[in-house]
Amino acid sequence: MSDRLDDLERRIDELRAGVRTAMRARDTATARTLRAELRTAERTWDTLVSGDGPATEHGPPAGNVPEESGQGAPRRARAHGAAARRGDGPRLVTVREQVHQALALLDAPAQARLIVAVSQAFFAGSIRSPQLTSLRRDEERSFRSSPYGRPYYLCAALTDRLSPARGLLTVSTWPAERRVVGPLSPRVDFLTCALRVARHLGGLPGSLPDGDRLLARMARNIPGAGDDAFGPPDPGRVVEAARRELRVHTRRDTRDRAQLAKRATSQLDDVAALFGAATLSTVAKESSTMRGGR
Amino acid sequence: MSLLTSLARLRALDEGIAQPIATVRHCHVSARPMVFIPLKLSGEAAAPLAAMLGTDRDEPRLLVVPQPRNRDLRFAWAAELAGVLVPYIETFLASTETVARKNADPYERAVDAPQLVLPNRAGVAFTRLLGRSTRFRSLDGPYPVPMGVPLLGRWLTYFAERAAYPGSSLTLCATDELGRHWASGQSALEDANLAALVSWITEGPNDDAEDPLIWPPAGPATDPGFDAEVLAPAIESESAERVTEALRTQLAPTWRLMWRALDLLRGLREGAGVAQRWEQDRASFSGMAAQVTEGGPPQARRDGAIAAAARLARMERAQAAYDVQRAYDDPLIMAEYRLTGEAFAGEVVENDPDNTEGEGRSRKLRPLVVIKTDDPVRLAPGTALGTPERRGQGAQLVSARDGLVTIKITKGMGRAKTPAPGSVPEVGERVCYTSLTDDFQGSPALPDPEATPWTHGGPPQTYVPTDEDAQEEWS
Amino acid sequence: MNRLDALRGTTPQKPHDARAIAALAANPGCSRRALMDGAGIDKDAAARHLGFPAPFGQSPFAITRGNAFEALVKADGCAELLRMLRDLLGLPIAEVAYHDVENVGAHLRHTHTRTLIDRAVRQEDAGTVYDHPLFTLDIAGHTAYLEPDVVAFQLGGRFHIVEIKSFAVIDGQADPAAVAAAARQAAVYVLALRGLLAELGHDPLRVSHEVVLVCPENFANRPVATLVDVRRELAVLRRQLTRMTTLDRLLDGLPDDLTFDLLPGEDGLPTRPVAELADAVRGAAARYAPDCLSTCDLCFFCRDEARQEGASDLLGRHVRDELGGVASVGEVLGLADGTRDAAAGQEEIARLLRNAERLRRECLT
Incomplete structure (x- = not known):
């Protein structure tokens, strides 16, 4: 057994070196082949070293394993086990329900990052940002196959071109004015979210460390909402400060949104009114220009 | 370099x-x-x-x-x-x-x-x-x-x-x-x-x-x-x-x-x-x-402000001392100074160990040594010199011409009327002298920290670590 | 056909990004680099084909970290950024309008950027922060598209470029090399936005030479903003770009049939015989310096060439200056050993070298 392990380790080292050499020469085809061999070798090594004998049933059936974003490569047995340990097994509340819960609390279009934070802080949520990337597309597909078949849909916020806004989620049951975004809306929505989080936190008995931390992060970016002092922010003060800044922007934002909502209702069909005017394919098109790196 | x-x-x-x-x-x-x-x-x-x-x-x-x-x-x-x-x-x-x-x-x-x-x-x-x-x-x-x-x-x-x-x-x-x-x-x-x-x-x-x-x-x-x-x-x-x-x-x-x-x-x-x-x-x-x-x-x-200035002065002195010490310790480092004319080495061709200056009670032993060197000497008469071979001694350049340098030993000869054996380089000995010495100006006169001028932020507050220091995320 | 296009031949043009443009100024004396960049040659591909792949690479951890930090700064309508701009520049509370230019398809983004910037200058629309605008810059007759992962914002009718970098500022200090690189890159965006304003008939100086550099502070993820004056970087960049439009003099010195064409096959891989390409590249004189090792894709090829020529450039500028500009290793050692006579003008350095050689021998034996 240990001889086999030694051989395998040698083989794994060789393969790793081979992959890196190929990558340095930008020879992606060779690298891909070698990587596949490497994974096989690593899987075998894992199986041997954990003393489970030949690889048979290992970890939960593939169907139960939450899908990871992006990585096309098969995940290895050990990782399956790890995922199961994290408690991602059967969920009582689905991803879309958790997102809906968070959005209902926030009551304004929000980015995945904020939705996840709210869900974690107040609903013991287990969602992670990558799980939200495909959500909107799934919702759209569902809506197209049986319109209004569900009590609500998670959909896109619409830009001033009535196209879906990058990264902003809304709920279909909200009025159109809330589901569109003008130039001032991101700020107004941020302040609204902060206000809602503060109110929610203020209404809870006892303290909630995750909630305090979230509110502190938001309060930092609102003038007068909290000194830079450590310690939990005062929800009342955050509400007050958010309201104060909201008064500066509300009139113009409300006007912009009303106009946009009117355009959306008159120009868009049901699908586009919820999910945006541009087709999915144009949105997905990636730019061919180079990005400035960092 | x-x-x-x-x-x-x-x-x-x-x-x-x-x-x-x-x-x-x-x-x-x-x-x-x-x-x-x-x-x-x-x-x-x-x-x-x-x-x-x-x-x-x-x-x-x-x-x-x-x-x-x-x-x-x-x-x-x-x-x-x-x-x-x-x-x-x-x-x-x-x-x-x-x-x-x-x-x-x-x-x-x-x-x-x-x-x-x-x-x-x-x-x-x-x-x-x-x-x-x-x-x-x-x-x-x-x-x-x-x-x-x-x-x-x-x-x-x-x-x-x-x-x-x-x-x-x-x-x-x-x-x-x-x-x-x-x-x-x-x-x-x-x-x-x-x-x-x-x-x-x-x-x-x-x-x-x-x-x-x-x-x-x-x-x-x-x-x-x-x-x-x-x-x-x-x-x-x-x-x-x-x-x-x-x-x-x-x-x-x-x-x-x-x-x-x-x-x-x-x-x-x-x-x-x-x-x-x-x-x-x-x-x-x-x-x-x-x-x-x-x-x-x-x-x-x-x-x-004051601590920073003091640190800088300390570092500069340490750097100067380090440079000099290395040159004294290492002929190859000294060679860099010989190349630029701040040091020279060669053979003693003539000496006058009993040369004196002054009269009566102020009469002092000032041995003269003539050194033949191939180095380009760029030192003015009167320049104070030191030597790695006799670190306690000080000398002065008298003249340098045509590869012959005359120096006068001015420090470290003691009070005796005649030089102690070995204290004056013998004819035929190889010696090296340099204007590099490690007696530096003392530390700069800096005010006490309590007297830091307002232009430099005033007296520093005693540093007390805050909770913020301790709680800084490490992400 | 344009002579530069001929140099590139059938190889697709490599678009310049801001970092590449900023790097143009790194070694202005190098004709090889000026010509290859001017012609839009993919130097990385050329170096690989020549058997001297560039020693650069970015760790996936660094990329992830960079993206996460940028997302943090821009989250919730740039809430963090607005806080910093309010603190740093006194941006009024009412100035919060946010435009995500990336909401339009890639092919429309430059036009959309133009429209938004024009409307902002004419004060027809609220416009404070522009996320992912797309600028253009003319490089030796070719249009380079620049997509700053940066935001331009305006205050009191003046635009500022915001550059988001994930290297840390610790107790008020950051890695000077990283700051310098960020400043050079930001200068490219300043130049591009000034060009855009000029095209639209507005005053280009509405774009400030002070850019806002946003970095994480200390060991937390909390962003902090600093103003950086990029006038010097702008001047260097302008000079280098002007130089690139006047490549004629360099081109005149080249053989007529010289080309850097990689002759890509159907799979895009170069098919040109390596020796032939190497000869062609050597046809344009390089000026290798050790600094190239951190800035130029061709560095290993040029270093190898300098080694074969026994050039003292290999050891760096300091050494070369110290040697009074005597370029070849053999020549220097010959002068030091006395086996070679000093040419006119070399008398002084020859005397020094002979002296140095004598001293080294004396001390080491």
Whole structure:
């Protein structure tokens, strides 16, 4: 057994070196082949070293394993086990329900990052940002196959071109004015979210460390909402400060949104009114220009 | 870089092997150095990934953060590091000697001191950041860290600061020390690669040194290819053993190189001034240890105006003293001054040991010596001179013409009517004189910190670490 | 056909990004680099084909960290950024309008950027922060598209470029090399936005030479903003771009049939015989310096060439200056050994070298 392990380790080292050499020469085809061999070798090594004998049933059936974003490569047995340990097994509340819960609390279009934070802080949520990337597309597909078949849909916020806004989620049951975004809306929505989080936190008995931390992060970016002092922010003060800044922007934002909502209702069909005017394919098109790196 | 060193680099290039630019070793090498090779996570300021360290070349300790983005694991790693470094440091506190001082109480000085050896300057810089990110932590409160972490931070900060102090050997940077003693046939930039530099010194240039698959970088940054192809999958696998083994492959080659570098340095005879500078290091170390014991606060984030000026002045004096000492200790360093005309060497062709000046009670012994030299002397008559051969003596240049230099010995002759045997260079002896001397102007007159002018921010407030310091995220 | 296009031949043009443009100024004396960049040659591909792949690479950890930090700064309508701009520049509370230019398809983004910027200058629309605008810059007759992962914002009618970098500022200090690189890159965006304003008939100086550099502070993820004056970088960049439009003099010195064409096959991989390409590249004189090792894809090829020529450039500028500009290793050592006579003008350095050689021998034997 240990001889086999030694051989395998040698083989794994060789393969790793081979992959890196190929990558340095930008020879992606060779690298891909070698990587596949490497994974096989690593899987075998894992199986041997954990003393489970030949690889048979290992970890939960593939169907139960939450899908990871992006990585096309098969995940290895050990990782399956790890995922199961994290408690991602059967969920009582689905991803879309958790997102809906968070959005209902926030009551304004929000980015995945904020939705996840709210869900974690107040609903013991287990969602992670990558799980939200495909959500909107799934919702759209569902809506197209049986319109209004569900009590609500998670959909896109619409830009001033009535196209879906990058990264902003809304709920279909909200009025159109809330589901569109003008130039001032991101700020107004941020302040609204902060206000809602503060109110929610203020209404809870006892303290909630995750909630305090979230509110502190938001309060930092609102003038007068909290000194830079450590310690939990005062929800009342955050509400007050958010309201104060909201008064500066509300009139113009409300006007912009009303106009946009009117355009959306008159120009868009049901699908586009919820999910945006541009087709999915144009949105997905990636730019061919180079990005400035960092 | 001097012309002499440039010439040595060209010679190295031509001969395919590094050339000596020193004849003695100018740093102290401890009998029990702590070799310390830290690695950090790419893209982060001070997120530790691993370190290989230890005082025994056959027993490296490998400390790894199996999930580098996990704050708790980072601090657990720092605690482990403290568990190795702090006891090492403290072993040197057991044995001390009492040192008497003029106008001050005697103090206890450690008879030996710890020595941290890092691969390169980036490693020293990372050590400084590790120190900065751990010394303000507190053991309780909302973001508690394990015991030993704040203390580790103070020591790492101290060692990083000493690395910048001219002539100090408490922290050695391997590439710098090797580069001070050998000239390779590559650029200074390429000398920062430890594998390449050691290869130049031992067997000649080798492009393998630049191949991360053969010689992984000596840290703290890891090879991007390694990150992508080995480390990322290992971290994702959540297997601590796999991460550990992956990082071992990156550290083990450097570990061997570090001991090779120490061997190379140990192979040189120690310069005469090294022991004296190490004594200053021991005093500094004892002072730091006393501060820690007495419960002093951690080093401030930044110096106040006066402290900064005083530090700068101290460093400048140390640099000047270090330069002079090395020249006195090492004819090859002195040669640089001979090349520029600030020193000369040659054979004594004539002397007048009994020459005197003045009359009666003020009559003084002022022996004259004539030296024949091939060096281009660019010193004016009257220039004060010193000599490595008779360090207690001072001399003065009388004249220099046609390769013949006349000097007059003005200091260190004693009160006798005739010179003590051996105190005046004999005809036929080889001697060297230089205008470099290590009697420097005293420290600049700086006000006390309490009297810092408002233009420089006023008197500094005593540094009290705040909760904010302790709670700073380490993300 | 344009002579530069001929140099590139059938190889697709490599678009310049801001970092590449900023790097143009790194070694202005190098004709090889000026010509290859001017012609839009993919130097990385050329170096690989020549058997001297560039030693650069970015760790996936660094990329992830960079993206996460940028997302943090821009989250919730740039809430963090607005806080910093209010603190740093006194941006009024009412100035919060946010435009995500990336909401339009890639092919429309430059036009959309133009429209938005024009409307902002004419004060027809609220416009404070522009996320992911797309600028253009003319490089030796070719249009380079620049997509700053940066935001331009305006205050009191003046635009500022915001550059988001994930290297840390610790106790008020950051890695000077990283700051310098960020400043050079930001200068490219300043120049591009000034060009856009000029095209639209507005005053280009509405774009400030002070850029806002956003970095994480200390060891937390909390962003902090600093103003950086990029006038010097702008001047260097302008000079280098002007130089690139006047490549004629360099081109005149080249053989007529010289080309850097990689002759890509159907799979895009180069098919040109390596020796032939190497000869062609050597046809344009390089000026290798050790600094190239961190800035130019061709560095290993040029270093190898310098080694074969025994050039003292290998050792760096300091050494070369110290040697009074004597370029070849053999020549220097010959002068030092006395086996070679000093040419006119070399008397002084020859005397120094002979002296240095004598002293080294004396001390080492």
